[in-house]
Amino acid sequence: MSHVTLLNGPERRRWSEEDQWRILAAAFAPGSTVAAVARQYDVATSLIYKWRRTMRARGTGFAEVVVVPDEPVAASRPAAPSAVIELEIAGKVRLRIPLTTRPTLAAAMVKALGVS
Numbered sequence: 846m847s848h849v850t851l852l853n854g855p856e857r858r859r860w861s862e863e864d865q866w867r868i869l870a871a872a873f874a875p876g877s878t879v880a881a882v883a884r885q886y887d888v889a890t891s892l893i894y895k896w897r898r899t900m901r902a903r904g905t906g907f908a909e910v911v912v913v914p915d916e917p918v919a920a921s922r923p924a925a926p927s928a929v930i931e932l933e934i935a936g937k938v939r940l941r942i943p944l945t946t947r948p949t950l951a952a953a954m955v956k957a958l959g960v961s
Contacts, residue, residue: 860888865896873897934958 860868872882872893883890930951932940938958942951 860896865900868893869896869900 868882868886868888871877871885872879879890879893883893928944930942930944932942932955934940940954940958942954946954
C-alpha cells in the first residue's frame with residue numbers, strides 16, 4: 846500500500862533577519878554560488894536576491910570588502926588614492942572606503958568588522 850500526502854497550499858517559512866544575513870553572506874562569499882547556497886538552505890534563489898535588494902534599500906546592504914594580509918612595514922606600498930578613507934585596525938586589517946560611500950554604509954562596514 847502506498848502513502849499519499851495532501852498539501853493544502855504552499856508551506857511558508859519565516860526566516861529571521863539573522864538567518865537572512867547568514868544566508869546572504871554565504872551566497873555572496875568568494876567562490877560560492879547563489880544556486881548552491883539556495884540548495885543548501887532549501888530556499889529559492891529569487892528569495893536570496895530579494896533579501897539582498899531589501900537589505901540594500903535599508904542602507905545596511907553589502908559592500909565588497911577584501912581583507913588582505915598585512916605587509917611588512919619595510920615593504921613599499923602603493924599610495925592610496927586621495928578619494929579613499931583608509932582604516933588600519935589593530936595592525937591586522939586594512940579597510941579602504943571610497944569617499945563616495947554613504948555614511949550609513951561606511952558605518953555598517955566598520956561595524957561588520959567588529960570595530961566600534
